[in-house]
Amino acid sequence: xxxxxxxxxxxxxxxxxxxxxxxxxxxxxxxxxxxxxxxxxxxxxxxxxxxxxxxxxxxxxxxxxxxxxxxxxxxxxxxxxxxxxxxxxxxxxxxxxxxxxxxxxxxxxxxxxxxxxxxxxxxxxxxxxxxxxxxxxxxxxxxxxxxxxxxxxxxxxxxxxxxxxxxxxxxxxxxxxxxxxxxxxxxxxxxxxxxxxx
Amino acid sequence: xxxxxxxxxxxxxxxxxxxxxxxxxxxxxxxxxxxxxxxxxxxxxxxxxxxxxxxxxxxxxxxxxxxxxxxxxxxxxxxxxxxxxxxxxxxxxxxxxxxxxxxxxxxxxxxxxxxxxxxxxxxxxxxxxxxxxxxxxxxxxxxxxxxxxxxxxxxxxxxxxxxxxxxxxxxxxxxxxxxxxxxxxxxxxxxxxxxxxx
DNA sequence: CTCCCAAATGGAAGTTACTATCAGTATTCT
DNA sequence: AGAATACTGATAGTAACTTCCATTTGGGAG
Numbered sequence: 001x002x003x004x005x006x007x008x009x010x011x012x013x014x015x016x017x018x019x020x021x022x023x024x025x026x027x028x029x030x031x032x033x034x035x036x037x038x039x040x041x042x043x044x045x046x047x048x049x050x051x052x053x054x055x056x057x058x059x060x061x062x063x064x065x066x067x068x069x070x071x072x073x074x075x076x077x078x079x080x081x082x083x084x085x086x087x088x089x090x091x092x093x094x095x096x097x098x099x100x101x102x103x104x105x106x107x108x109x110x111x112x113x114x115x116x117x118x119x120x121x122x123x124x125x126x127x128x129x130x131x132x133x134x135x136x137x138x139x140x141x142x143x144x145x146x147x148x149x150x151x152x153x154x155x156x157x158x159x160x161x162x163x164x165x166x167x168x169x170x171x172x173x174x175x176x177x178x179x180x181x182x183x184x185x186x187x188x189x190x191x192x193x194x195x196x197x198x
Numbered sequence: 199x200x201x202x203x204x205x206x207x208x209x210x211x212x213x214x215x216x217x218x219x220x221x222x223x224x225x226x227x228x229x230x231x232x233x234x235x236x237x238x239x240x241x242x243x244x245x246x247x248x249x250x251x252x253x254x255x256x257x258x259x260x261x262x263x264x265x266x267x268x269x270x271x272x273x274x275x276x277x278x279x280x281x282x283x284x285x286x287x288x289x290x291x292x293x294x295x296x297x298x299x300x301x302x303x304x305x306x307x308x309x310x311x312x313x314x315x316x317x318x319x320x321x322x323x324x325x326x327x328x329x330x331x332x333x334x335x336x337x338x339x340x341x342x343x344x345x346x347x348x349x350x351x352x353x354x355x356x357x358x359x360x361x362x363x364x365x366x367x368x369x370x371x372x373x374x375x376x377x378x379x380x381x382x383x384x385x386x387x388x389x390x391x392x393x394x395x396x
Numbered sequence: 397c398t399c400c401c402a403a404a405t406g407g408a409a410g411t412t413a414c415t416a417t418c419a420g421t422a423t424t425c426t
Numbered sequence: 427a428g429a430a431t432a433c434t435g436a437t438a439g440t441a442a443c444t445t446c447c448a449t450t451t452g453g454g455a456g
Contacts, residue, residue: 011403011452018404039441050406055443087396125327129319132326132365146396156366157386158394164362167330168354188355195393196356198285198344209423209432216433237412248435253414 019057022047026064031112035065035120062126065116071134073098078141087142087158088193092186099182111177118174128167135163165192217255220245224262229310233263233318260324263314269332271296276339285340285356286391290384297380309375316372326365333361363390 025046029038040061044051058064077098081090102110117123139159143150146158169188173181191197223244227236238259242249256262275295279288300308315321337357341348344356367386371379389395 009453014452015404040443041441051442052407052444053405056404059443061442121327125323128326128330129323148396153366153370153382153386154389154394154396156370157363157389158396160362160364160366160386161359161390161394162362163365164358164360165355166358167361168351168358172351172354184351188351188358191352191355192359192394196352196359196390198346198352198356207424212423213433238414239412249414250436251434254433257414259413 018047018049018053022049022054022057023064023067027113027116030065030116035116035123062123065113065123066127066130070098071137074134075137075141078138083145085145086193087145088162088189090145091162092189092193095182095185095189099185111173111181114170114174114181118171131163131167135159138162161192162189165189216245216247216251220247220252220255221262221265225311225314228263228314233314233321260321263311263321264325264328268296269335272332273335273339276336281343283343284391285343286360286387288343289360290387290391293380293383293387297383309371309379312368312372312379316369329361329365333357336360359390360387363387 022043026038026043029043029046040054041051043061043064044054047054058067074094078090078094081093085093099107117127136159139155140150142159142162143152143155146155148155165188166185169185170181172188173179173184220241224236224241227241227244238252239249241259241262242252245252256265272292276288276292279291283291297305315325334357337353338348340357340360341350341353344353346353363386364383367383368379370386371377371382
């Protein structure tokens with residue numbers, strides 16, 4: 001009977017708040033003291049939960065940093081692109097839609113997160129693995145759009161090249177803090193679309 | 199005064215033998231019980247060294263699997279390709295030379311190693327990170343061959359695409375045990391050279 | 397409103413990867 | 427042969443996880 005209804009019960013809301021509290025305090029501590037120098041116990045203490053609770057919300061320390069919600073957004077947007085677009089064009093449009101609509105504040109947070117991830121070997125490695133599995137999820141959509149089988153080597157190569165080029169753009173964006181990942185990525189994909197002329 | 203001279207002193211030879219013993223027993227145990235179920239202590243015991251010695255030879259448990267000697271071989275061979283070859287053609291030739299000259303026995307060992315790596319998340323993640331840094335090492339050679347600066351976005355994209363396509367071939371080879379990685383990789387690079395027609 | 401069940405929490409105890417230190421032993425050099 | 431040096435093993439410690447159990451808290455039924 002409240003005027004502005006929160007969608008779920010008290011329990012759910014509390015859980016969401018706990019999760020956010022842990023993540024927030026963790027990122028703050030990482031920024032302050034560094035990733036390795038911050039223990040899970042310290043994070044738990046800062047968020048005022050027990051260490052066991054920390055691991056209930058995040059299976060590993062890495063996951064506090066790595067967890068995000070972009071995959072389903074990107075996949076959904078890619079699927080919704082007009083079928084007459086080629087694979088690369090559809091991906092470019094997807095990125096423009098999804099990343100372009102992010103508030104400036106979130107873009108900045110994401111940049112910081114990327115910097116942290118790239119600077120910590122464990123995080124970097126796991127996030128590459130994530131990227132690979134994200135792209136594997138794209139593979140079937142790509143196959144469909146290209147009218148090919150998902151096992152087709154051509155599809156696999158295209159998917160691989162897309163990973164590689166996205167990664168290259170990400171590294172480029174990380175190297176230059178003034179740059180925009182979205183712009184770099186779009187330019188890189190255009191370059192790929194043109195056959196990677198050197 | 200021995201007739202067949204070992205190239206180095208006793209100390210070096212002993213170290214090399216210890217290193218190999220550790221690696222060999224580790225891989226055998228991994229194959230037998232699985233990676234996670236095999237503790238470092240168990241490996242050390244099997245190789246008849248102390249756990250501390252294990253970590254002197256391999257900084258982490260992962261490194262026992264991940265360590266190999268291909269990077270310098272590949273880089274050297276790439277550098278030695280005739281300058282009139284384009285980047286992709288030079289890489290194809292490099293792979294033919296280096297991988298093509300491996301004894302069948304080693305090819306088989308490498309296949310098993312790849313299977314293990316792909317099946318264990320930590321190993322997979324770290325090996326992707328290794329792949330990225332290998333390709334970064336290639337980037338300057340690629341830039342030189344293309345007559346471009348190492349920071350050039352076109353070079354970065356090309357390098358990224360090469361990573362991606364190699365990875366795609368690797369996954370393809372892992373999926374089909376009867377296939378040859380070298381052949382798949384060569385076909386994939388040819389496909390990239392042709393502009394990835396779908 | 398109360399009772400009851402299910403879910404969330406905290407705490408304790410254990411495992412494993414990894415680090416640091418240090419004393420003892422083996423190898424190499426002179 | 428003796429001194430300098432490198433390698434090894436043992437011990438103790440840290441931190442990331444896991445497992446288990448007792449306690450609390452929220453939600454629904456009567």
